[in-house]
Amino acid sequence: MKFLQKEVLLAALLLVSTTQLIAQEDSGKIVQLENVTLVGKSKSTAQQLAIFYKTNGAASLEDILSRLPEMAMMRRGSYGMEPNIRSMNGGQINVLIDGMKLHGACTDKMDPATIYIEPINLENLQLQTGTQGFTKGSAIGGTLDMKMAEPTFNNTQRWNGQVSGGYQSVSQGWYNGTVLQYSSQRWAFRGSASFRSNSDYTDGNRNEVAYSGYHKTNFSLSAKFRLNNQTELKADMLTDDGWDIGYAALPMDVGSAKARLAALSVNRTNTASKWYSWQAKVYANAVRHKMDDSQRKDVPMHMDMPGISKTAGMFVETKARLTDNQNLQLRLDAATTFLSASMTMYPPNEVPMYMLTWPDNRNNQAGLSASWQWKPDSNYSLRMVARMDAVQSQLGSDEAKDYIDITGGNTAPRFDLLKNLALAGTRYLHHGWQLNASAGYAERMPTASELYGFYLFNAFDGYDYMGNTRLQPEAAMNADASIGHNGRRAKWLFTAFYTRVLQQIVGRIDSSFTPMTIGAKGVKVYEQMPYSNRYGLEASLQWKLHEALALVSTLRYTVASGSDGKPLPFIAPLKNIGSLRYTANRLWAQVEYEASLAQNKVNNAFGEKPTPGFVLAHARLGYTLPFFKERIALQAGVENIFDAAYREHLDWGTVLRPGRNLYAQFKCSF
Amino acid sequence: MKTKFSILFSILLSSIVFVACTKDDVEPDPTAGLYKLGSGFALGAGAKVELYTATPTITTGYQSFKIAVYDSITNTRIDDAHIHLTPTMDMGMMKHSAPYENPASTLADHHLFNASVFFIMASMSGSWTLDISIHNHANGKSGKLTLPITVAEPTKKRMLSFTSAADNSTVYFVSLAEPVTPKVGINNLELVVYKKASMMSFPADSSLSISFTPEMPTMGHSSPNNINPVHGGLGHYKGKVNYTMTGLWRLHFDFKAGATLAKTDSLDIEF
Numbered sequence: 001m002k003f004l005q006k007e008v009l010l011a012a013l014l015l016v017s018t019t020q021l022i023a024q025e026d027s028g029k030i031v032q033l034e035n036v037t038l039v040g041k042s043k044s045t046a047q048q049l050a051i052f053y054k055t056n057g058a059a060s061l062e063d064i065l066s067r068l069p070e071m072a073m074m075r076r077g078s079y080g081m082e083p084n085i086r087s088m089n090g091g092q093i094n095v096l097i098d099g100m101k102l103h104g105a106c107t108d109k110m111d112p113a114t115i116y117i118e119p120i121n122l123e124n125l126q127l128q129t130g131t132q133g134f135t136k137g138s139a140i141g142g143t144l145d146m147k148m149a150e151p152t153f154n155n156t157q158r159w160n161g162q163v164s165g166g167y168q169s170v171s172q173g174w175y176n177g178t179v180l181q182y183s184s185q186r187w188a189f190r191g192s193a194s195f196r197s198n199s200d201y202t203d204g205n206r207n208e209v210a211y212s213g214y215h216k217t218n219f220s221l222s223a224k225f226r227l228n229n230q231t232e233l234k235a236d237m238l239t240d241d242g243w244d245i246g247y248a249a250l251p252m253d254v255g256s257a258k259a260r261l262a263a264l265s266v267n268r269t270n271t272a273s274k275w276y277s278w279q280a281k282v283y284a285n286a287v288r289h290k291m292d293d294s295q296r297k298d299v300p301m302h303m304d305m306p307g308i309s310k311t312a313g314m315f316v317e318t319k320a321r322l323t324d325n326q327n328l329q330l331r332l333d334a335a336t337t338f339l340s341a342s343m344t345m346y347p348p349n350e351v352p353m354y355m356l357t358w359p360d361n362r363n364n365q366a367g368l369s370a371s372w373q374w375k376p377d378s379n380y381s382l383r384m385v386a387r388m389d390a391v392q393s394q395l396g397s398d399e400a401k402d403y404i405d406i407t408g409g410n411t412a413p414r415f416d417l418l419k420n421l422a423l424a425g426t427r428y429l430h431h432g433w434q435l436n437a438s439a440g441y442a443e444r445m446p447t448a449s450e451l452y453g454f455y456l457f458n459a460f461d462g463y464d465y466m467g468n469t470r471l472q473p474e475a476a477m478n479a480d481a482s483i484g485h486n487g488r489r490a491k492w493l494f495t496a497f498y499t500r501v502l503q504q505i506v507g508r509i510d511s512s513f514t515p516m517t518i519g520a521k522g523v524k525v526y527e528q529m530p531y532s533n534r535y536g537l538e539a540s541l542q543w544k545l546h547e548a549l550a551l552v553s554t555l556r557y558t559v560a561s562g563s564d565g566k567p568l569p570f571i572a573p574l575k576n577i578g579s580l581r582y583t584a585n586r587l588w589a590q591v592e593y594e595a596s597l598a599q600n601k602v603n604n605a606f607g608e609k610p611t612p613g614f615v616l617a618h619a620r621l622g623y624t625l626p627f628f629k630e631r632i633a634l635q636a637g638v639e640n641i642f643d644a645a646y647r648e649h650l651d652w653g654t655v656l657r658p659g660r661n662l663y664a665q666f667k668c669s670f
Numbered sequence: 671m672k673t674k675f676s677i678l679f680s681i682l683l684s685s686i687v688f689v690a691c692t693k694d695d696v697e698p699d700p701t702a703g704l705y706k707l708g709s710g711f712a713l714g715a716g717a718k719v720e721l722y723t724a725t726p727t728i729t730t731g732y733q734s735f736k737i738a739v740y741d742s743i744t745n746t747r748i749d750d751a752h753i754h755l756t757p758t759m760d761m762g763m764m765k766h767s768a769p770y771e772n773p774a775s776t777l778a779d780h781h782l783f784n785a786s787v788f789f790i791m792a793s794m795s796g797s798w799t800l801d802i803s804i805h806n807h808a809n810g811k812s813g814k815l816t817l818p819i820t821v822a823e824p825t826k827k828r829m830l831s832f833t834s835a836a837d838n839s840t841v842y843f844v845s846l847a848e849p850v851t852p853k854v855g856i857n858n859l860e861l862v863v864y865k866k867a868s869m870m871s872f873p874a875d876s877s878l879s880i881s882f883t884p885e886m887p888t889m890g891h892s893s894p895n896n897i898n899p900v901h902g903g904l905g906h907y908k909g910k911v912n913y914t915m916t917g918l919w920r921l922h923f924d925f926k927a928g929a930t931l932a933k934t935d936s937l938d939i940e941f
Contacts, residue, residue: 301888345917347888351940353917355854402855406912408895455914514892516914 045493045540046070046127052552052579060196061119061146069538069554070129070142072572075651076459077247078171078201078658079214080254082112084650086129086497087534087558087571088141091447091505092474096136096145098236099281099317099333100263105289105309106254107341107357107449107456110247114146116240116259116287118194118218120177123147130422130438130478130497135331135369136315138389138418140442140476140501148236151190151224154183159670166635166665170658171213173198175665188224193217200246203656204645211246211253211295212655230270236263244295249653250459252305255292261285277319284312289341300518307341307358327373334366338396339448355516359403360396361452363445365389367418381426383438389418391445395452403454409469416473418443432486436495439479446471450505450526455516458507460652461607462521465507471526475502490543499534504562532568534560553578559601569606572649573599573613586624590637593617599649609654614646635665700780704736708817711742715804715813717751718742722782724850728821730789731828732845732862737773737783739804749778752805757787757819761796769843769864769872771904776807788864788872789821790831790843826938830923836930841866842875844925847906852913852941859911859921861899874905879926884911887920887938916941 046068053064062081066073073081074089085093095113096102104111126145128135133142154160161180167173177194199213220238227233238261245254263283270276291305313335320328341358369387376382394413395401401411422440429435446468449456453467480497507524515523536558543551555576560568574597581590594616602608620637624630643660651657704722712719722736739748753776757768768790773783789798798819805812829845848860859882863875881898885891891914899909913919918940925932 343915345889347917350888350918351916353886353888353915355915399854402853403914405856406893406895406914513894516889516891518889 047124050125061114061117067577069540069556072650076249078212079245080110080115082109083114085142092141094137094139094143098148100283101311101313101335102285103309103337105287105307110254111257111289117146120192120194121148121220123149130480134387134420134442135371138420138444140444151188151222153188162669164667168661168663170661171198171201186226190222192220201658204643204659209248212248214245216242231268234265248655252291252293255290257289259287275318275320279317282314286310301345301347304344309339311337325375329371331369337363356403357454358448359400359452361448362394362396364392379428383424385422387420391416434484436482441477443473443475457517463524464515464517464520466525468526472503474505492541494539496537501532503528504532530563532562548583550581567601567603569603569608570650573597588622590620611649614644616644617641631669633667638662700782710815712804712813712815715806715811716742716809717804717806719802719815729824730792732788732847734786747781748808750807752776753783754803755785756801758799759796766869788845792823793821826940830935832933834927834932836927836932854913857911859899859909861907863905876901880907882921882923885920
């Protein structure tokens with residue numbers, strides 16, 4: 001029954017004003033709530049939006065993420081899109097799974113950590129930007145933490161679960177998901193399985209987009225054991241297997257992408273104690289990724305590109321109530337990540353050509369963060385967050401060192417200290433008005449590709465990229481301000497931000513290298529630009545127009561330029577999304593629009609082309625059957641009703657997105 | 671203070687000597703991993719000679735040898751001898767020699783004498799022999815051993831021979847000496863260059879200036895940060911070649927005599 005409970009709650013969160021929840025958070029006493037995990041985590045605007053869009057049962061995690069105003073997805077294929085937070089990506093942001101690090105094993109960023117998680121595994125999304133962005137790991141652009149669904153103790157129903165499935169016409173795609181839960185007095189289990197299969201989709205010009213299908217399965221199993229009233233032990237396992245994933249905008253596809261993840265954790269909560277919450281976790285994960293061009297025509301030479309990533313880590317988190325108006329949160333974490341990737345080409349009548357593209361390398365990191373919140377009176381709240389990371393990066397073998405020697409790089413281990421500090425203040429005004437301001441400084445490590453990458457081909461600008469072991473950590477100064485209002489019927493938030501990135505890592509053409517990849521234009525070596533500027537604003541509105549009618553709308557706009565005065569590449573243009581949902585008893589209906597302006601501020605040095613604007617319309621309908629104890633819900637809809645031929649600015653190549661899509665889904669809870 | 675230091679020093683020294691002695695007892699066979707190409711008695715010198723190479727077959731180009739010498743009666747190693755090589759190609763109608771390097775010292779290095787021959791052609795149209803003349807310093811006697819050598823064409827040629835375009839008369843022989851086992855990374859690049867003075871005399875050359883570019887012909891790309899070989903003595907030119915991946919590489923050479931281009935040619939390497 002957990003799902004019904006949750007959905008009731010979600011609906012409440014969404015359609016009713018959330019003033020109460022906010023008030024609970026502000027009082028710093030969330031732990032006293034009975035349903036602490038659910039309520040305590042469902043408070044941010046991003047989470048509420050995520051929940052709203054999760055209503056579409058077949059939506060992939062990427063679909064949901066792309067609708068958050070802070071986020072945009074960089075698209076190289078119809079799956080495996082790379083999350084961007086306020087136009088920062090890759091090593092600039094953390095993408096975590098339940099606080100755990102998972103590094104993709106693809107040198108071409110085909111497998112961000114988000115592809116290994118299905119919405120069915122997901123409890124909620126924690127999106128942290130600006131001043132909160134580095135509490136779980138040094139990052140200049142923020143953190144996306146995907147909280148995995150947990151088994152719950154249920155006294156009334158020993159077994160429960162859900163089966164869902166769906167079909168979409170645009171890619172003849174099937175989706176199936178199953179969740180099964182078991183609960184006893186001391187034990188709770190949750191298992192989930194999901195399956196997705198999509199053929200090549202058809203774009204708005206009614207053309208089939210070659211190499212855009214994908215297939216994957218995902219299994220997860222969690223077990224919880226209640227040691228006593230305060231302490232719980234939890235074990236998680238997750239496997240995700242993707243195969244034949246097409247990347248229409250890249251010269252290669254993915255033959256297989258396999259992730260394995262395991263974690264053990266202890267949670268201890270004692271509301272009476274000063275240090276009222278403790279969580280400790282150890283985890284390990286491995287990703288094996290194989291790029292494949294065997295399906296492609298006109299390949300000059302067959303090529304294998306396997307990659308591997310292995311991470312092991314731990315963290316301890318604790319929360320303390322120092323005084324009635326002061327809270328402290330500490331986190332100690334450490335992780336070690338090993339990466340290796342290679343390329344083998346098979347020329348006819350010659351020996352194979354073998355090369356490491358990520359010469360074996362290891363990153364060892366340990367960090368401590370502290371977040372202190374002070375609420376002197378009901379009008380103000382102040383937060384200070386600090387984090388320090390010690391990072392050691394090293395090459396993993398003599399063979400790897402031989403590669404870096406060629407470029408004249410430093411093959412000795414390097415040691416970096418990363419420093420992060422932020423301050424935020426909130427002023428609560430009368431009648432639900434609220435002002436926030438924050439400022440911070442953060443640093444991040446150059447990534448393995450930026451340090452050690454060896455002729456990594458970038459299909460966007462057509463250059464091979466070489467790492468540079470002499471890069472310094474990239475830093476950022478952040479400031480943002482927001483004004484919000486929590487009314488009886490409407491809740492809105494308007495945020496403006498400014499970020500100045502210092503020592504921004506960019507690729508610069510180095511003519512002393514010749515490109516390795518056949519057809520590449522040249523070689524770029526990662527260098528550092530003195531600074532770059534990003535300005536932007538985000539707005540969200542959740543408005544209950546009528547008892548049965550709700551409007552949710554978001555807007556984002558970002559402008560960014562480098563110290564050379566030129567626009568930064570991959571900056572999404574102004575985009576506005578709106579959904580109007582009508583709910584009547586067992587029926588709900590929703591119309592949506594997505595509107596994007598053209599992006600003409602492009603960076604030619606990156607081979608960027610202007611992107612025209614577009615407007616899309618979607619319609620969805622849901623109905624819960626009046627029999628079978630109302631446990632069966634049906635849903636159908638049309639996406640891109642007018643069959644617009646469009647692409648978003650962060651899409652690679654000039655590959656158009658899917659055209660009109662009809663879909664139907666069912667969900668059966670028991 | 672000084673005495674203490676000298677005591678300490680002598681202890682250290684004696685321990686080193688001691689360690690050195692113990693090491694001597696378990697010294698590995700100096701020819702381990704090498705291939706024995708031939709052996710025989712250098713008649714008159716009271717010595718037995720064994721000829722070793724790093725590869726099982728001899729191919730055209732620069733070929734280094736290790737020579738072991740034993741007393742022909744006691745079979746103990748002879749580490750002090752004067753050794754002289756004479757390679758000869760007998761083509762029936764005519765004979766010629768080849769460039770070679772005698773051991774630089776009369777004292778063996780780890781019981782072996784280093785020498786080399788640059789075989790300028792294969793055994794196909796004639797037969798190679800190698801005369802090894804020994805002046806045995808243990809007994810003061812001299813003698814000679816003649817070994818037949820079979821020289822094959824390698825799968826990828828290692829040598830170039832050309833008449834300089836600068837003067838249209840000087841004949842050069844150039845061979846790759848290093849790397850013997852190429853790897854991805856920085857490799858020592860060593861070329862040996864000899865001139866032909868007569869059919870029997872091939873002196874080392876130090877006059878050329880060499881530049882080169884590596885290329886993967888299948889891909890059309892090069893590699894960065896290579897260092898052109900420069901003459902370091904006795905016809906040996908040393909530089910660095912960087913291989914960014916395994917596979918077939920082609921080294922494009924420009925040989926200049928003074929400011930004039932003597933020859934442009936290439937050698938292939940596959941690993």
